[in-house]
Every structure is written in C-alpha cells, then in structure tokens.
Amino acid sequence: MADEKLLPMSEGLVAFITEWKKKPGNLIMVLHKVQEEYGYIASEVAIEVSRMLEVPLAKIYGVATFYHLFTLKKPGKNKIAVCMGTACYLKGAQDLLDELDTILDCKAGEKTADDMFSITGVRCIGCCGLAPVLTINGKVYGNVKTDQLADLLAPFQNAK
Amino acid sequence: MAYKNFALVCAGTGCHSTDGQEIYDNLIASAEKHGVSGDVQVVKTGCFGFCEQGPIVKVLPEESFYVKVKASDAEEIIAEHIVKGRAVDRLLYKEPGSKTAGKIEDMGFYQKQLRIVLRNCGLINPENIEEYIAREGYQALGKVLTEMSREDVINELKTSALRGRGGAGFPTWMKWNFTKQIDGVDKKFVVCNADEGDPGAYMDRSTLEGDPHSVMEAMAIAAYTIGATQGYIYIRAEYPLAIERLEIAMKQAREFGLLGDNILGTDFSFDIEIRLGAGAFVCGEETALLASIEGERGIPRPRPPFPAVKGLWGRPTLINNVETFANIPMIILKGGAWFASIGTADSKGTKVFALTGKINNSGLIEVPMGTTLREIIYDIGGGIPNGKKFKAVQSGGPSGGMLTAEHLDTPIDYAGLQALGSMMGSGGLIVMDEDDCIVDVVRFYLEFAVDESCGKCSPCRIGGRKLLNIVERMTAGTATEKDLENIEEISDAMKKASLCGLGQTTPNPTLSLIRYFKDEMLAHVHDSSCPAGKCKDLVKYTIDAEKCIGCTLCARRCPVPCISGGKREAHVIDQDACIKCGECYTACKFDAVKKG
Ligand SMILES: Cc1cc2nc3c(=O)[nH]c(=O)nc-3n(C[C@H](O)[C@H](O)[C@H](O)COP(=O)(O)O)c2cc1C
Ligand code: SF4
Ligand code: SF4
Ligand code: SF4
Ligand code: FES
Ligand code: FES
DSSP states (O other): OTTSOOOSOOHHHHHHHHHHHTSTTOHHHHHHHHHHHHSSOOHHHHHHHHHHHTOOHHHHHHHHHHSTTOOSSOOOSEEEEEEOSHHHHHTTHHHHHHHHHHHHSOOTTEEOTTSSEEEEEEOOOSOGGGOSOEEETTEEEOSOOGGGHHHHHHHHHHOO | OOOSEEEEEEOSHHHIIIIIHHHHHHHHHHHHHTTOTTTEEEEEEOOOSOGGGOSOEEEETTTEEEOSOOGGGHHHIIIIIIIHOOOOGGGBOOOTTOSSOOOGGGSHHHHTOOOSTTTTTTTSOTTOHHHHHHTTTTHHHHHHHHHOOHHHHHHHHHHHTOBOSSSSOOBHHHHHHHHHHOOSOSOOEEEEEEOOOSTTOOHHHHHHHHOHHHHHHHHHHHHHHHTOOEEEEEEOTTOHHHHHHHHHHHHHHHHTTSSBSSGGGSSOOBEEEEEEOOSOGGGGSHHHHHHHHTTSOOOOOOSSSOTTTSOGGGSOEEEEEHHHHHHHHHHHHHOHHHHHTSBOSSOBSEEEEEEEESOSSOEEEEEETTOBHHIIIIIITOOOGGGOOEEEEEESGGGOEEEEGGGTTSBOSHHHHHHTTOOOTTSEEEEEETTSOHHHHHHHHHHHHHHHOOOOSHHHHHHHHHHHHHHHHHHHTOOOHHHHHHHHHHHHHHHHHOSSHHHHHTTHHHHHHHHHOHHHHHHHHHSOOOTTSOOGGGOOEEEOTTTOOOOOHHHHHOSSOOEEOOTTSOOEEOTTTOOOOOHHHHHOSSSOEEEO
C-alpha cells in the first residue's frame, strides 16, 4: 500500500483547494473533496492539505475524526453501506449486517481480508419508504431481504 | 407547440434511486420512436409523497397515477396511453380492495392532506426555474422588495403565527425581529438548517429536491428583512441529489437576477453558498452548526449569546429550518391571516411528516396542524401491514417520545404532543407494531444518542452512557430494581445540566417507556422475558413434542447445529448451544417450534 502514489494531487484537487483557500471555514469542504478523490483521508494528503491551507495538521485530524463521514483508513474496493436509521432498524437492518458478516466475514466498520468490500453502518439516507435500505458503491437498493444478499453481492465478487 | 400530455416522472430520492432515471430516458426514447415527441412532454419532478408505491409516473391531463413502474413499462405507457389514448390499467394505482382506479383526489393517501410546503413537489421540474416562476415563484420576493418595509414583513409573520419547524417551535417572527434589531455591525448572515439528523426522516430532503427555489426565495426575503447579504445552506453530505438540485437552482437564480447584486433591479444584494455536513447529528443544533460552517469540530456553544446576537464569525445570524423557510413565500403572497386560519389555536399552518416503519403507505405527507394520529395512520397511512396491531408511534426521533393507541384521537400540535411527553420534532413519525419491542427501540435511540454526543459536558456524556447500560441490561434480562430507581435521577440531571438540546432530550424515549410501556419493561426486569420476542437474549425456542412430526427440516437448517431427534421422532433443542438465530422457527411448517 505504501508504494501507491497519492501525491502529487490531481490538478482538479489543487485548483479546488486554491479556490476554497480564499473562503473562511473551508476545511470541511476541502476534506470532502479529498475523500471524494481518494476514498479516504490519507496521511500524506492531510500533510499536503495542511501546508496548502496553512492550518495545523492537528486541527485537520481533530476535524476529520470528529465527523463520522470522514475516514482515515483506506476502504475496500466496493463500499457497502447499510442504513441503520430507525425505519431501517425496525425493518431488519441488523439482520442484513449479520447476514453480510456470514457471507463476507466482515462486520460494520471493517474491511474484508481481500480488500474487496468494506461495510459501514450509516444513518438514514432518506429513502425510509424503501426500508431496509443499503447502498453498494453509492447505488441504493431498497426493500432488501437477507436471502437476496448473496445474489446482490455476486457481481461485485466476481469482477476482480 | 402545445403538448397534449405531460408525463411527470418522480425524481425524488426514493424513486430516482430505484429506476426513475431510466424510466425518464425510456419515456423520451419511446416517444421519439412512436413519433409523439411533440405530443407529450416528459418532466422530472420532486417526490409525490407516495414513496412506498414508487417509482411513480403521473400522466396529465388525465391524472393517471402509475405506480411501481419499471423501466420496461415506459414503452407501454407511450404506445397505449399517449398514442392510443388508453390508460395502462395494470399500472394504475388501485386502493386496497378495489379493482378499479379512482381519481387522485379521492385516494385515501391524499384526501386529508393540505400542501403548502410541498405545493410544488411533484408538480414542477425542480431543475427549471421557469416552472417555479410560472407558479408564482419569486413573486413574494418581488412584493417584499417593492411594496413592503422590513417591519411589514415582520408583522405579516407575526400575524401568521408561524413557528419554527426544526424542532423547538420558536415563533419565527421573534427570531427575525431579534436579528433585525441588532445595529452597528458590518455583516449579518442568514442560515438554512438542512442537516436533518433525525434517522428515519426525510422531509427537508424532499422539499429541497422537489422545490429548491422556495427555500432560496424565503432566504432572500429573510436577508432583506434582517439586513443580511450572505446566506448559507448547511446540508448533509448524505443528500447528493438535493445538493445537486440546489446548485442548479442557485446558478439559474443568478442568471435571472434573483440572487447576486441588485436583485430585481433594486439595491438589495444577496447570495447563498452551500456548506456540507459530514455525518454528525449534533451539528443540527444551531450553535454546533455554526461551528461546523466555520470549519471547526461541531461542538455546541453556550447560549446566550444567541446566534441572533453573536452567530457566524461573531455576527448576528438568523437560523431557520428548511420547512420553516418553505412556508414563507406563501405567507407573504396570501397573507399571515390566511396562514393563521389553518391549524389549531396553538399551532398554525401545516406540518410535513415522513411516515415510516410498520405502515402500509410509507411516504411523505403534509397535513393541517390538529390532524389526529388516527387520520394519519389509518386514513392516510392505510393502517398497519399484514393485519398486525398498532403499538406505538415515535415522534421527534431520538429526542422525542412515544404515542400509543390511547392517543390516536389526539389532535397533533406542538402543545398537545409536549403534554404527552413527546414532541413535534422535525417530522419523523415512526410506526411500530406488536412485533416491535419498545425496550429494544429505546435501546436503539440511546445507542444513537451516546454515539452522537459530542462529549463536551459530563451530564450528557456520562448520563447517556449510564442510561444505555441500564436499558441494555433490560434487553439482556439482568436489570435490577436499583436500575429502575436510577433512571429518574440520571434523567433529571441530564435534562437540567446538559449544555445543549441533545443531552437535554436524550432521556425522553426512556421516560416514555416508563410512562406508557411499564408492563413490557417490567417483564424484561422481573421475568427476564421479552413479550414481543425481539430481545435475543430473552427469547427461548422450544419444540412442542405434540406437534412435531419429525421431518428433520429444523435440524438441517440449524447453523450450530443443536437440534436432535431422528426421523419421525419429536425433536429437541439443546438450549445451552442454541444461538437463537430463529432459523428453526421460520423453517418449521407444522408450527411446532415455539418462541417465547
Ligand atoms: C441535537 C439537535 C439536533 C438538531 N437537528 C436539527 C436538524 O436536523 N434540523 C433543524 O432544522 N433543526 C435541528 N435542531 C434545532 C436547531 O437547533 C434550531 O432550533 C432550528 O434549526 C431553528 O430553526 P427553526 O426555528 O426554523 O425551527 C436540532 C437541535 C438539537 C438540539
Ligand atoms: S449535551 Fe451532549 S451533545 Fe450537547 S454539548 Fe453536552 S455533550 Fe455535547
Ligand atoms: S434458534 Fe437457531 S441455533 Fe437455536 S435451535 Fe433454532 S436454528 Fe438452532
Ligand atoms: S421442522 Fe418442525 S416438525 Fe420438522 S422436525 Fe423440526 S420441529 Fe419437528
Ligand atoms: S431509516 Fe433507512 S433510509 Fe431512512
Ligand atoms: S420519491 Fe417518488 S414518490 Fe417519494
């Protein structure tokens, strides 16, 4: 993983940071952009952001760790997010997490050994009418039943 | 060119995320193929509210209401409905028990609704400012800028008696007036709270997705009234579609001179920027929200000073919720007295609710204040699925409380809900049936609150954890009398000494449990049993030797495996090894496995 090249940043990201540097309270917006590009907030990148925005690295970590959406760990190739909002919880979201653990041997907040999947439990994504809901790489699947999960995952497991 | 038909395709998140976009594309392609592109205009709209039945397509002028539409149905809608003028019967919504489709206005789901906030949702294309303008859009702003003084606006709001829809229900005119009255500052700000943290609620999201301009127009009116030039919309990053629609709307408003310098040729200038949340519930609290916009950790600050005095970067700041704002253009156009004629003595206007959980018609509804819970759950919501019994509804999310069957006829308004130990909250209504264990639901809310506490003050940080531990012990069957005694003391300390609303309201679901579901709670404490059969540690599966025919199915399904018994012999579960997965219970076709 260490040999993966994260720097220099893409031109788009540099332009974004340069643009937002002028505005007060820019840090969260910049961290969102970084996470959008890399999928997480890597330490090399955080150091670079700290230099560019002229904010202490400690502050970047303080903010990044406060907000649930930011992650400092590299996620799996496919990102599964199971909604754990109230409507989904009542309709069996916990069963979905349990079943995912059975199929992938991976719990919420973890990544599979082969880096293919990471699973997170998220708060309401606003499709409560379709509960229980999960997303795979951002695509929403509603009214999911535990016995459908294996089929749902199959295309991602095979596409190496 | 005059269109004969309009096909409105729901592009709200519920429908859009399933098949909405493909349906839209296919309708256009099919119309072209059949040479009727000039007859039918295909339009993307906001949520129709009836998300349970999505994806939805509505065809005008016949008002045909097509539900559960698939991308592959688009061809038939065009070929049959548009070309031959025959509605596609199999896709039309039919009320349960009815074989024929009725009129939309007669549908139980819509009959008792009154749409002020959602007036344009499902009617206009949110990505086209001209459609908003065609429906009186930006006329309120025009009226305010050319005909009304700042005092006039405040007075109109005062007459309307509009109260904040973000949870606390503070009179909106007072907040505007405080912020307006502060003089001698270089800048003021208007902020729209679109953080919508209540898990299981999506009113604000749908409003922004379906009618972004109504909120932006109201923010401009607010800015004029209090003397601000810059606005911020703080929105959850989990709402990408709403963010995209807002960005489009802001760009178009600038092109039309409705945002930016010298709006509508006057000397009033105002612009809006979007700021994203990052998944912290406490950031919905107004002082934490301001800290977050400033790029800091979202930690609440003591009030006073209130944001109206010292808000963003120390400047006077007006913060209102999305739904509060969305009411304002109509109040300006139709007058405060009109608004005040709707609702109850205590609460005026309407309220948008996200009706979810164990309910047939899950969706987004808007009803006049004073509508009863019974009307919402049975007339609009269509009752509880699978013939189950209604048990409770949670209003106000993790900060709120339960209402039970005995409250079905209570008119819903701010004061009424508060008297019952619940609250209006932002509008999440979560329905529970007999299968749900209230102790388990309370544990869920406490876990949420503890997870989301920012940890700044100890009553919330420590008290929340202690309450959670007690309720966890209940679900495990190990809670004691002493635990029950402690609940009150902890709750009292949290309510009195927590710095912000999160800590102050965390005990509410627990107190509701004691007030309305004491028997169920005591069954967990005294008898180590869960009447709803939900708390895994307390559930016991046994096999009724009389009923078991020895088919061996359960033994084969059991993952441990811990069921013994030969063919055609009564089976037995080894209780020590059983992991309570419930597989045997679902597997047995002879009703021999008992849960309890
Ligand atoms: C923990 C907590 C979370 C809150 N979350 C929200 C929210 O998601 N949306 C919202 O509009 N108000 C929320 N509020 C209420 C706001 O602090 C504030 O009262 C509201 O935005 C004011 O707008 P209004 O007067 O228009 O209701 C929350 C309050 C607390 C204590
Ligand atoms: S009450 Fe809870 S969330 Fe609010 S400031 Fe205190 S610790 Fe933070
Ligand atoms: S509940 Fe699960 S573990 Fe227990 S006996 Fe039944 S199948 Fe086996
Ligand atoms: S599935 Fe039912 S009938 Fe068959 S062996 Fe098990 S308990 Fe007996
Ligand atoms: S609770 Fe899961 S989408 Fe709202
Ligand atoms: S999202 Fe389509 S009806 Fe609600």
